[in-house]
Amino acid sequence: MTRTLEEICDQMLEHARAAGADAVDTIVVDGASVSVEVRGGKLEHAERAESIDVGLRVFLGRRQAIVSGSDSRPEALQAMAERAVAMAREAPEDPFAGLADPDQLARDWDGDALELFDPSPAPSADALMQDALAAEAAALAVPGVTQVSDAAAAYGTHRVHLSATNGFSGGYARSTRSVSCVAISGEGTGMERDYDGDSRTFQTDLRSPDEIGRTAGERAVQRVGARKPQTGQFPVLFDERISSSLIGHLLAASSGAAVARGASWLKDSLGQQVLPAHLSLVEDPHRPRISGSRPFDAEGLPTARRAIVEDGVLTGWTLDLSSARKLGMAPTGNAARGVSGPPSPSNWNLSLTQGTATREDLLRDMGTGLLVTSMIGSTINPNTGDYSRGAAGFWVESGEIAYPVNECTIAGNLREMLMRIIPANDARPYLSRVVPSLLIEGMTLAGN
Structure with a gap:
């Protein structure tokens, strides 16, 4: 059964308290990304990545220890909690370490009002490649540009959840869409490079690949000599x-x-x-x-x-x-x-x-x-x-x-x-x- 990030955090809290921790905070980050790079009108590199990373901080009095990993299975979380508590027993005291008091914590926030996540469908790898190719072509069309060393496009999502024994529990999601281009002008020892790029939360806010490529090319040409x-x-x-x-x-x-x-x-x-x-x-x-x-x-x-x-x-x-x-x-x-x-x-x-x-x-x-x-x-x-x-x-x-x-x-x-x-x-x-x-x-x- 698939667990939510909040459920994973709660499991880590339970395991750490059972292992003897006085106080605990946890963080879970779930990310996915797709990126492509093109050169000479062809795909140069493509990468897709998905990961879930977990972090656990435990306190024994003013002693603290932190462990992290990428295995969120229940048995792995239990082993992580036991290891963290054992590490905290050997750690030096830090008089300034500790969780926030309950009356300091955030309450009743409206994460949706920040519009950190674009709900529209994620772009395909082919759509990303077409954006990168368009940026490259626009740069190469600028008179004086001799080559494009890099044209890229990417999309990523990032979800995070935090929980602690002081009563805090909260999370949010974020998305990112980007296009970039690096153009080169001149020949031999007289080559110069410059770039342009854009990164936005929403696809509809992103500047066009044509504009990005053209600007990179114009900037590179201006640097000749x-x-x-x-x-x-x-x-x-x-x-x-x-x-x-x-x-x-x-x-x-x-x-x-x-x-x-x-x-x-x-x-x-x-x-x-x-x-x-x-x-x-x-x-x-x-x-x-x-x-x-x-x-x-x-x-x-x-x-x-x-x-x-x-x-x-x-x-x-x-x-x-x-x-x-x-x-x-x-x-x-x-x-x-x-x-x-x-x-x-x-x-x-x-x-x-x-x-x-x-x-x-x-x-x-x-x-x-x-x-x-x-x-x-x-x-x-x-x-x-x-x-x-x-x-x-x-x-x-x-x-x-x-x-x-x-x-x-x-x-x-x-x-x-x-x-x-x-x-x-x-x-x-x-x-x-x-x-x-x-x-x-x-x-x-x-x-x-």
Whole structure:
């Protein structure tokens, strides 16, 4: 008889309590996916995957242990529970470990309102292949594109259920549909590549494969003839495609886990200005059809809209239960976990206040400098915020794009950089991180 994910969770709870656990939480993840890749008008690779993974965390007082597996048979679950309890007996005490109190738990959520799952029929492997072929053909039709290194399409579903002895039990389903294309221009050592792609919850929201392929091809052709830029102090405009990485560094530094370890350049900045005064950074896990949305976190706490930065001022840390206890604060409903590890703080959907200027306005205003469209590598000092990354993009002269550039490094200090950001108005509203192009004056650029 087929069991539901909730029934599997309940069985794990029963086995763990019978084995001697004082408290227990469980997670079951059921996933299925189909993906195809094409090359040269033919199928290159196809993959179908189905799996069910289970995770069990047990507590003996303040000692905890976690076990995981992919076997959900009753006898396997019993053996897993016994092994977890035996491991917990040998584990060191963690004064901050433990489940949420019942009065902290999420109640009466409306998961359907988030529209995380597309109820329409799943696309066939052939339909996915046709999308990938269409993207490849559109890229190859762009004059100057010499080949397409990768064109792909995929569909996946993901169901999760959480249960714990504190009374929490809940789950939801999620679907994902995507198309991507990587195009190459030029020949020999002068080859350049660029990409485009889209990933959505609902098939009907997905951009067309033709548009994705054509955009990838046009971007690749624009990069022909790239060379190193000048070295010196110049303004840098982070294109909307990669600008969210800057906000990602701020989020990493505002994680309660990093702050509790003392490994954050923001650790003494609570209540202080970290962005220009007119900018706010808002987290909203309840946006319909968005990949970062969820009704509750991995510890069963309710998720809620909150301003991480309000009018430039850092208002709080991102906290799971453990980091909140370490810092003597209330959790923020931001715990994330897989089946094989403990919860840790994570951010959901983010939006940075947009500006009024277009990207073209910022290019004009910057005069001479660098437009960054891709980055590689990363050297970030978590304690000081010193920042250095490899970059590629376009050199700007007199407010207009002059030529493509590559093999350069941009550097600065994140605290100083973020205080100088000037946002454009070009953020895509359907992304989980809605961040526009960002201009930063006076960065160090190493090229020729």
